[in-house]
Amino acid sequence: MGRRSVGGCRYPHGVTETPQPTRLHPLYVAVTVLFVVLVALALWATARGDVRAGEQGDEREAAADPAPSEDARIRADVERDLGTIEGVESATIQVFEEGMLENAPPPSPAVTIDLESFRTPEDTQATVDAVYGILAGSGLSGPPTVTVVDTLPGTKATLTLEPAGPGDPAVHDAVAFLDAGATSVHLTADNAAVSGRDPAALPGLAEVAGTLARPLNSLSTDGYGAMYTSSVDPVPPPLPAVQLLAEAGSRDETTQTVYEVRSPTGNPVPLLTVYVDGPPAPVADWLRASGQADLLGSAIAFTVYGSQTSESGFVSDRELVSTDPANDEADAAAAAADGVPPCTGQDLRAGVTGFDAAAGSRFLTVTAENVTDAPCALDGRPGLSFLRASGTVPDVLSEPEIPGQSPVRIVVPPGGVATSQLRWGAMSTANDPDQTTSVLVTTVPGADEARLRVADVPGAESGVDILEGARIVVGDWVRSSS
Structure with a gap:
């Protein structure tokens, strides 16, 4: 019997056909190979160009760097x-060398x-x-x-x-x-400044300064809790002064203490300023009983600022004596003579001078010149008020230099000048820039008030920081030493 085709299959029954792979045209193969070669050549050329550019850039940078001068x-x-x-x-x-001018050395x-x-x-x-x-x-x-x-x-x-x-x-x-x-x-x-760790370290450093004869502008603790300062004509800090500073600074109630050697333009007596927590009386009484001013051989004024009030006086109760060698004998004779009339407002011409600032304190001197041809007697303190740039009068507290002490009667000769120094603590003008620009002075009770421009005083051209709430210590009238 002959074989028949089943389902049109040309193969005998049970035989499976194996698919033949697709054959690429030779032209396609050649094009593909050429494309790959060209891409590879392009990438190689780009990479080589970057390398050469980098090498040339390095050479240019190296050439741009000048040789060391x-x-x-x-x-x-x-x-x-x-x-x-x-x-x-x-x-x-x-x-x-930045900012050098041409042809400058x-x-x-x-x-x-x-x-x-x-x-x-x-x-x-x-x-x-x-x-x-x-x-x-x-x-x-x-x-x-x-x-x-x-x-x-x-x-x-x-x-x-x-x-x-x-x-x-x-x-x-x-x-x-x-x-x-x-x-x-x-x-x-x-500037010559030395600091120590605490107040107890300062006397030892003062001894070294004395041994070396080394003048210092300041001798302080870290953070300036206790500081001796002398901004004018510094000398080695006197040991009694630094011992007083250290003792005051070591007290439990003390927060800061400053011993200032004062400018010759103001009162030359050193000033000890002490800030305390609580009332000022205990520290003030201690200072009055201290013997350090006797050891130093000169008067030391002090002011103790408490939480609400302040007290002023002299260490060792030594009082300031203002001397005028050229007129001491004449003044003593005039003061002792009967019938020296008191100064009147018409006898005196008021002035303001001597602005100074040091270690958180401010100073201003009020003057009264005898413009007559006869001596007159003066005591007490000037009457004061202040006028700010806005035309307003700040509310301030005026205190005597030594509370409860009767002022000394002085005699002002013809052409002579009496002075009263004002002192106050530095105040911030950041939130209150309305500074005092004039001082209103009444030299004696009943005198006309004189308006004196602070802006005319060297160093205070823009005014002074007597602001609302200021506490002003006002010194008694004393004879000027100049």
Whole structure:
């Protein structure tokens, strides 16, 4: 029997057909290969171009960087030489050329010497003298300015100096202060300041200043809770004054105390200002009983500011004596003579002068000049009120220098001047910029009120910070020493 086709299949029954793979046309293969090659070439060229551009950029940047200048090389050499000096931890030299004018002389190099710590005053002085020796022949572009610094590990005590030159004992003295327990020493041409950890440390530092004959502008605790300050003609802080400051600052009720050596333009008597929590009477009584003014040999005025009131007086109850050597005998004779008439408003011409500011206090001096050809007697204090820039009168509290003490009667000769000093605590003008611009003065009861412009006083051209709520301590009339 012959075979038949089943379902149109050409193969015998039970045989499966294997599909043949699709055959690509040779042209398609060639195009595909060419495309892949071109893409690869393009990527390779791009990458190579980036690399070459980077290399060229580096070359351009390298070419743009100038070679170190001769001055820079000299500075580097000097820094290296300074760093080899025994006692020098590191040395840096900087030149600040920004803002230089054309044809201006080259700026002075700023040399900073960081010292090794815990060396003797003598060794440290020798180190800094050696620094100056190298700088003298260094060839730097200008005369260098030298700053010496040090921070003692473990204590955080710091030293900052600007010596005047080789042999300047400031270097020796600064290390001596650190050895005595100072937490900060800052000695420059403009300011000499030393600080200690607490009030008890200050007398020891004052002793060092006295031994070294080192004048100080300030001697204070960290944070200025207790501070001796002398802004004019500083001298080594007198030990009795610093002992008084330390004792006042160590009292439980004291929050701050300041001993000020006063400006010659105002009252020359030193002023001790004490701020306390609570009433001022206990500290004021203690100051009046203290013997420190006797040890110092001069009067010390004080003001104690309490929570609500204040008290003023003199340490050791020593009173201020104003002297005028040229007229002492004449004044004494006139004061002792019968019939010296009291000064009237027409006899006196009022003035205002002597504005001063120091350590949170402000001072202003009111004057009364005898414009007649005969002496007259004056006592008491001037009557005062104040006028602000807005034309308003601030509400202030006026207090006598020494409460309860009768004023001393003085004789003002023809052309003579009596003065009364005003003192008040600094006030913030941030929220109340309406400052006092005039003082209204009544020299004696019944006199016409004189309006005196504060803006005419040097240093107070924009007014003074006598604002609402100010407390003014008004001194008695005394004879001017000038």
